[in-house]
Amino acid sequence: MMWPFDASTESLWLALYLVSFALHAVLVSYVAAGTVYALVAALRRSADPIAERTRDWLPFLLGAGITAGIGPLLFLQLLYQRRFYTANLLMGPRWGAVVPALILGFYALYLAKASEHRRRLALGAGAACFGFVAWSWTELHQVMLDDAGWRAMYAAGERFHLDAAVLPRLAIWAGAMLALFATVAAWPASAAERRRLAALALTGLIICGATSAIALAIRRDFDPAHGWTYLLGIAAIAAALGWGWTAHRPDGPGLSVTTAATTAALLAGAVVREAPRLALIEHGRATAVGSGGLPVFVVTLAVGAAAIAWVVRTVRGAAE
């Protein structure tokens, strides 16, 4: 089988983790980057149809993003249970603050949608909340890897993990979020709007590329991840070319090309992100490996996907 997958149960969890994580990333990227985009538009007081549509969809997509996030959260607990729980406990209440931050962000998005008067304040609060959550997740990721530092962190009662890798990771995520937001937002957009979104996406891709290049130059730890890193690079370049094509001919096939390339880059990126900690997967937990219920999940997944497809079709039919 293709690396990093094999015939083990852990590999199935890994595959489901990566796919559900990618889906979650699309939705939360739309929310985080979309909130900042709508905030900038509100501050500039310009009539911006992209911002208007974004504001309209933000609450639903945050709900969908959080729901989609439960999947990777579940599989993460199977793959790296003791690391994940330890990192949760070490960061303690400061980690738990992501929940009230998300609740606040959620209501801020509803307020931004409903009240023009409080829009800038609401979007600013939402952006701050989502920034805090992104930062917290990045820190948690780093704490999970740093088992050598756990004892000292606990003894000091330290709730923050100011690792040198946190900022570059956040910068790469910020760039990726811009590109993902632009890809989703471009489909219902007009020709002129697509040109603007192309510029936004290219900015995001440049941020990703430049930050990755600087980090690699400093750390000198390039990991080809069995070719996935090259695939990521090629897909990102293809996405950038697709955006260039879209900017040149907004109604042409450029957007389809860029969407396909961005999807490939997202999946490859998820594998590359995972590669350094694959060796840390906790194998051999007999209870988890031997647990039943997989057929029920597979059938429910098929039924659930069909039900969601029916809902989308029903609602689109009503819109038409």
Next chain:
Amino acid sequence: MSPIDSPIAHYPVNDFGPLMKGLVIGGVGIVHVFLAQFAIGGGMLMWYFERLGQRGLPDARTFVDGYFKVLVLVSFVVGALTGVAMWFTTIQVGARTIGLMIDEFHWLWATEWVWFAVEITAGYAFYRAGRRLGGRARLRLLALYALASWMSLFWINGILAWQLTPGRWLDGGGMWAGFFNPSFLPSLLFRTAVSTTLGALAACIVINTMDLPRDRRAQLIRRASRFAAPIAVMPVLALWFAAVLPGDSRSWLLGGSMAMTMFVGVAAGASLLVGGYVIAGLIVQRLYINGATATLLLGLAFGATAAGEFVREGARKPYTVRGVLYSTSIRPDEVAALRRTGATAADPYPLRERYPGEQLARGARVERALCDACHTMRGANALVELTRTWADDQLRLNLAKLQRTKGFMPPFAGNAEDVEALVQLLRWERDDRPAGFAAPPASPETLAQIARWLDEAGTAAAGEPR
């Protein structure tokens, strides 16, 4: 040794100050359960009202659209996020417990996740496009929403019920034997009845906010109150639930532990008040209910839910998973080994505080490992207050024979030196941490006596695992 390599999963322990950890998870859990059950009952109720509207009941459709807005704004946001918070707080309180639950039931949890995704999609679709949809599509969408939210309950209920009554799973019956455990069905039906009641009470509040003449609101209220009728069977379901509980758990609810009995009383009393008003007042007498009274009844229902959840959590003691994992996150089969090695020999985490002397430091580590999950030193369920009046030997005896001291306590999972260190720590704390405190060295006779008491108590829990 890295914490990851330890055979027993040792996790860093957080101190929540005067707040008992159970209060933290209880607080989040009660809000989540209340909102989730409201969402389930609300979904069923809206399907019912939509059907009434399509059969000619005036204002029903307006009510459905208004009610759904409340559901989305309250339940979809706070309800969904407190679900995530439940995971995070459970990790804080009992990482090993949630880890075991995930290991055993992850495919069912993933199944529940799919239903939750369907629920959220159907709900938001109705919220955004409901007004534009035809009657048939609206009805189907609401039916899907109601079904998905109830299916979510179906799966999570089995996992939670397994914690209290694992049933044949303990005999190696497998995951399904654990899921369809003795308390699965009474618990599922009970929660369904609670859901419809909460949905109906919330409906009465929403109806009172509608800009309609009183007689038209009364008509809607009469229909909504019928939906709360299942509250009438709740006493039977509660008795069924009590009947399948392990004998020791049942005895604590019925007088064996006064605190637990009082929680049962609060849950039963509040439910009786709500049920009496609904059945006698709203359904039989067809009384009108204003927004204030409906809010009061919903508040009582919240109180009943809170007390009921405390009862469910408390009834599991001394386990978090009956027969499998004690509230100390130690397995029954590990107790004997810890009696030999000491409770904290493999605990890799240092203390955050300095103590005057090695014995007090050891006591603090023992307290962190064996007591901290359910007790605080000076806040809620405070160790200092629980043991203040005990003489030293009484304290040694009661700790060594912990499961005999109180049937809902787990066996002491440490050796004689651990008991003595904990005794000295409690004395030091009781005396307000005197600066010059010098813990007397434990005499060999004292340690030998404690060891005899530990042996006499054995390593098993007081009650049978089932």
